[in-house]
Amino acid sequence: MNDKKTAGEDYKKTLNLPQTEFPMRGSLPEREPPMIERWHRDRIYYRMVEKNIGSKLGRFLLHDGPPYANGNIHLGHALNKVLKDVVIKYKNMCGYEAPFVPGWDCHGLPIELGVEKQLLDQKRDKAGMPITQLREMCREYAKKYIAVQKEQFNRLEVFGDWDDPYLTMDKRYVASIVRELGRCAAAGVLYKGNKPVHWCASCTTALAEAEIEYADKKSPSIYVKFDLTDDAIRAFPELAEIVRREGATRTSLIIWTTTPWTLPANLGISLHPEFDYVAIKVPALEGTEIWIVAKGLQESFERAAGFEKPSTTLLTFKAERLHRKNARHPFIDRNSLIMMGEHVTLETGTGAVHTAPGHGVDDYKIGMKYGLGTTAPVDDKGKFTTEFAEMQGQFVFKTNEPIIEKLRAGGHLVSRADIEHSYPHCWRCNTPVIFRATPQWFIGMEPRAGVGMTLRDRAKAAIREVRWVPSWGINRIMGMVESRPDWCISRQRTWGVPITVFYCESCNEPKADQGVFNAMADQIEAKGVDIWFTEPAEKLVPVGTKCSNCQGTKFKKERDILDVWFDSGVSHAAVCEKRDLGWPADLYLEGSDQHRGWFQTSLLTGVATRGKAPFRTVLTHGFVNDKSGKKMSKSKGNVTSPLDLMKTHGAEILRLWVVLEDYRNDVNFSMESLERVSESYRKIRNTIRFLLGNLYDFNPDKDLVSLNQLGDLDRWALARSSVVLEKIHSAYESYEFHQVYQQLVNFCSTDLSAVYFDILKDRLYTAGKSSPERRSAQTAMWLICDALTRSIAPILSFTAEEIWGYMPKRERRPESVFLGEFPSETELKPWSDPKLEEVFAKIWDVREIVLKALEEARKEKTIGHPREAKVTLAVEPAIRQNLSSTREDLGRLFLVSELELTSAPAGAEPVVATVTRVSGEKCARCWVYSKTVGESESHPELCSRCQEAIH
Template identity: 45%
Template sequence: MPDASKNGASKGAASEGRDYKDTLFLPETEFPMRAGLPKREPQWLERWAKLGMYERLRADAKGREKFILHDGPPYANGHIHMGTALTKVLKDLIVRSKQMAGYDANFVPGWDCHGLPIEWQVEREFAEKGRKKRDVPTAEFRKACRDYAQKWLDIQREEFKRLGPEGDWDNPYTTMAFASEAKIAGELLKFAELGLLYRGSKPVMWSPVEQTALAEAEIEYHDHQSTTIWVKFPVNSVILREGDEPTNWDLVSNPDDPLNVVIWTTTPWTIPGNRAICFGPKLSYSVYKVVEMQADLDFEPWAKPGERFVVADALAESVREAGLIAKWERVAELSAQQLRSMHCDHPLKGFSGGYEFDVPLLAGDHVTDEAGTGFVHTAPGHGQEDYIAWVSAFGTQKEIPHTVDEFGAFTEEAPGFTGEQVLVIEGKKKGKDGGANKAVIDQLIAHGKLLARGRLTHSYPHSWRSKAPVIFRNTPQWFIALDKPTANGKTLRENALAAIDATGFTPAAGRNRIRSMVEGRPDWLISRQRAWGVPITIFVHKETGEVLVDEAVNKRITDAITTGGADAWFETDSQDFLGADYKAGDYEKVEDILDVWFDSGSTHAFCLEEREDLKWPADVYCEGSDQHRGWFQSSLLEACGTRGRAPYDHVVTNGFVVDGEGRKMSKSLGNVMAPDEVIKQYGAEIIRIWVASSDYTDDLRISKEIIGSAVDSYRRLRNTLRYLLGALNGFEDAERLDAAEMPELERYILHRLAVLDEEVREGYDKFDFKGVWRKIFDFASLELSAFYLDVRKDSLYCDAPGDKRRRAARTVMAEVFDRLVLWLSPICVFTAEEAWLTRYPSEDGSVHLALFPETPKGWRDDALGAKWKKIREVRRVVTGALEVERREKRIGASLEAAPIVHVADADLLKAYHGLDAAELFITSGASLTGDPAPETAFRLEGESGAVAVEPVEAEGEKCARCWRILPEVGVHESHPDLCERCIDAVEAVDAKAGA
């Protein structure tokens, strides 16, 4: 069989005097081998825009069942990166595949436009003009933030569109649209009506650098080096409670033999806020008396012989070593009752007159003996567990001091330290330790209460925006209660957990991940001390502290914001909102800003519910795995609080993008690969293939080599499409054959199409895009290019046009082409369109307006599939034998062979009955036998040897047209250089030409 690319037929016939090229049916197509994607893709985008593709899709799908993926809003700040590109492509794969599966799959993109990163950038821009934020009127500042967000929204929109996703790009939803802001405010007011909104003074994660409270979703953990200290708390008394057994007073009665409870902390600056010590009621504790200090020290240690220390037994050795104690002895064991009866002096007692109170010991289940001393210094204003321990014991928040202000500086409630900074909040050392730690440690040393100090590198919370460490700070904030009953009688936490159980997750592990987060999370902190965003639109009675809940007031608030945006809250007089029923002087108008996660968690309310072309709940939410604690969770809590269920039925999550070695991308490592770089060099199609061919449920690696692999896969696939288009040149419906009339090989390919149709549909339905890609690519590469098309080239080029075998092949290729292109179109949006319009030219047509084709049930024939699997097993061995012959230069091409194939398996041999084995092997002849094979026969290494091949050379002359070597060549005087098949074909061509 001649190779079309080499035009070998004309050369083979030249010696006989006739060029048979014009009698061959070589592939012809205008579909170029080189894609030129970077140049061509924008042209396709322009064409779709002119066609009104989005509107066409909606019109075509009108009346179908809706399938809605709700777009998680990216932040309108900066260029898109490979992670955001990945997620947007993934969403498009879902939407397009559902649209082609017969749904009305509308996609409305959205943007998150409020929040601190935008505010920071705007502050910086004002600073560059010599204006500080405090000098800029709020209205002017908020407008600058709005303009900044709009600028980046427009930039990102074009960057996302370049990736090929289809959606309502001209009408996206945004959190800063006036209607959206009004809806967000209205959703907050629903929580107030339910009694779930409250103001509480408790420790929250606070960013001194940003001067705002942060929620868990805004925190990321990085290694941080902290100063650690072991501190002595002198026991000053034993106070028995009712029912306590008398304890040994002599443990503490001798002032010359002091007893100290030892705590360990990584935050020395919290010592001024200490009000208690927690111990583990199930741990073992003892009193240890110092006998001898380490010798040859070049400084005076902070412990002395005779001092007694109370520590957990499991940690005693580590405390002894930290305190440079050479030897101590265990002098008494203490029970939990004895511990809880003890009271200590504050270690700073006597300093500035501010630490003269007793420090009680409290039982706490959070205390472990994994590190430290077994005692936890408890500053209820600086830790959630500390706060709970204090309030549980004393039932009050009033004695919890506010020792640190919004800038991370000590207040007057930390006597002697006022003004000292916990963290540096400006300049080159921003985020580094300020002077607070040193100041506290110096005073502990001066008062003889420091036992030891050190340094520890550990995981510590940082703001995901500023990347600076955060602190826990006691401050009044607004919360949504998770454990108070909602409208259905269940708590918000209970509703959320039930909704998680009712939701599908891909991957399935996502359910346990978000469930554990919701089970253990604190109440939702929703207030921020910023300027840009939706305000907390409530009034609080100045005397009672109660939130005003009034339907008429709420309506006036939301109406004003609908008309004038969230600015209306700040610019409208309170009395205008309160109306005649309330006096503005009696109420505090709250001006804190809502957590941006509440904004984005409300998108279902102002997008899904408000647009008639969408529906609530969404079928699926799809974002990165970090959104289990972000958008997935905030949307879950918001909807479960106001509607009793999740706003989604299914959640799909993707991993993070890392480099080829699995490292996080960073500019410092120089391993960042931006989408525009790949697009400029290779085209967006390659990014889409990278996404589809990767396991998106895990972290996705990307590198030049990985992109190169995607490029190679694309080229192979494109070549297959190009060959099919060339082979189908001039094909018309009149040429088609029914499956019943086709050779077995064609019926086998139809069977494979039927099987693949089920697999592709199932893969798309389960969001298994890697499985879909692998099935399609393997079919195109292994079953088409390497097998079927390779076998049928001879028939396509050399059979007469009316030959049934050729007609059957072209019929099957037409079916293959349609399915291959349509199955691929959600992934390869540009190439599928190009191939489709090459096959079916149209001014206003598009592959994306089509549905996945229905496959006749009669095509599937599992018995035939099993048979041809055996046939291909034999062929694989023959191909291996011929490769060896070519490599050893005993033959030049497979058509020079006529192998003898020994098949020991009777069923395997039977499978070839009635088939032209030479046609399948692409040889000039072949014979199959059940006779034992000689030892010299070829066998595939590592296999049983059921098939063995003798690569015998073909006998006869070479046909000048098809290149097969056959005895019949030279027999016919009219065409002495042709085989019988080629003579019939040439005569048919000549007759047609003569006619």
């Protein structure tokens, strides 16, 4: 260096100021897409999984629940897929072979209705169209949205086997569905029955439990008289006696209903065998009537029926006295059988329950027990058939009033009111559904001939073997399986998998053997499923098939298709097993609504066909609501699209938002919370930028300093990192990603930025480029940057990959961060140093006191910059010992030019910091005040450290 150079400015060139190309701003919306393309081009997902084949940790299978191939993805989809993606990346980076095969649910009503709407818009007639043409349009519709959603999930940086996802309409998959149906037949749980199911008259199909939504509906609430027959009265002498004594004109059981339209299907009245019933005296226009209700409901009934004062009870008796006797139907010429049923309650009504086996589940059950059959005089469109000729062709809900009128005219109406109650609605079209008995295929939950333990009991046992996270999930699904009816799996629509059953032409006996299903599956796998619709039965039925009832050889095809929930419910077989991914899966991860949907249908098919649940762990997340906790819906206009957010903020911000909240509860979305996340992201990014900026001249292969040679402060930074990174590790391991977020953000802003970097700047910039103290700092920074990047990669995938590209590389380092390893305990263990952490924890306490004193001194203008300060610390012996136990220059830790330690006088505060102006000159290069400035002849403006540094 030239001796003449004395101006301070010139020394600036000798400082090691940070240099990096790593951009300050993320510019995520523009810069993410090229990175995503690069991942695809370089097949990073496939290589990430392949490198773990044969790993000693084995496989980890997270099986994707298929979203429905309809429309753009919404925030709920984004939450779900990001959570899965975090798990997949984490597991693979830990060394598990963790493939992710994404899937789509392709069949079903929403798509069929979408196509019907298209046809309507084009003024084309669906009626004249061949079924295969309609199905082709549905297929195209599904394909279109699969492509759309695939693109959108990719934009979210989700890794997976996007080259070969599973589609429930793919012929391989359909063949699996048919085989699984065959297995259900072989297991004895598949049967055809004629029992009431939820029926949407608007969509003209049966609906599964999962397709029902409850909403308020206004209905008439009526009390109706069913007169006892003379036989019934005669067989009950005490009652007969009262009737005679009172001269009663009629003696009636009173029922209550909110569905007058089901009265034409009434076949009986159910009473509870243990309840007391009362016969009460009711004055009527002509003479007296005797009415019978349960004693426990007498008061509420009389109030509802408008009694002015309590009635007189004539007789109290047990229901048994009327068992198997008859009442008369109020307007149809037939009897209504009096039955005993445990399902009768004292919650509402009269304790005498109107029973229409064709229109209710309990009604059906008790009707079967008493051999009543199932009358349901209602057609697919919800209109009365000729069986109730009087109102034939009228929509049932519209007949409530005429029926009530009829009851009134016949003197059978006690009273009417209107009520608002929770009523099942169709999930698709939001219209109220009806219960209607039709011939349907079922998976039976109840005891059946030839089946040992019921499917219900086996499913309950299987539930106990599964880990449910959060733990309340077990009670929820247990309760649902406990009370669910048989699963109706047939649908009367077009777009779905055919139920490949043949019926005997002559006796109509169904042929539903496993062999027939398997033969059909083979043909479907070879030629596609449409052969079922294009080929006649004789070409499809296996050669030599005979009717097991009449030995007939002519068959016709079943016309019903399968419930889509059966399609997705067998994905464990069609995907996990068929693709050799493993069975059961390690993890299913879906929204908590799937306890009654996919988790349950998967469980039932798994248990029915393989005796076990197809998953080991089930993790659920809540829903994404708007900022005030309301459900997002188009009609309310409170929907936020993830696509918009990716355009304005980038996928990284959305991913970080997903992990910010505890997803196990419902999460509320607001732009404010997204802005908070953006702010955190900037902090993380700045932290990383500082690290990268100071590593520009660091070559880890040459310059890495061994751990025991590091300075205490750098050693502390590593020790602290090991603690934080371990916490992050265990948060991932227990799927508590919000803890990852908390730890990460705190670590970056507090330990690193506010403390470590703050102190380090001086050393990094002013020490000799390759001096031991600078290399020591760089070693710690490089190790932290490297481990931190791998730790955040599962969440901040783009950012981690970006950092990976800017970091000084070791030789043979993998080209993508996702081909690297997640920081393991073995890797972090050597960094750990609890003793040193303890020493520094106490130093930081003292530092707080010093910083406060400096702030005071600045206010009082004793000093300008902290470097102008000399601090005298009077401390008690224990603290003094702690402060002296580090080799670090305490003045530098506290950012002052000079520090003196003295002992605190007895009785004083344990730490007292006194600030005075430092003596000595300001060094022109590092700006620290030092007595050594001026000592050198060649560089009189420099302190001794700087003189050394520039040589």
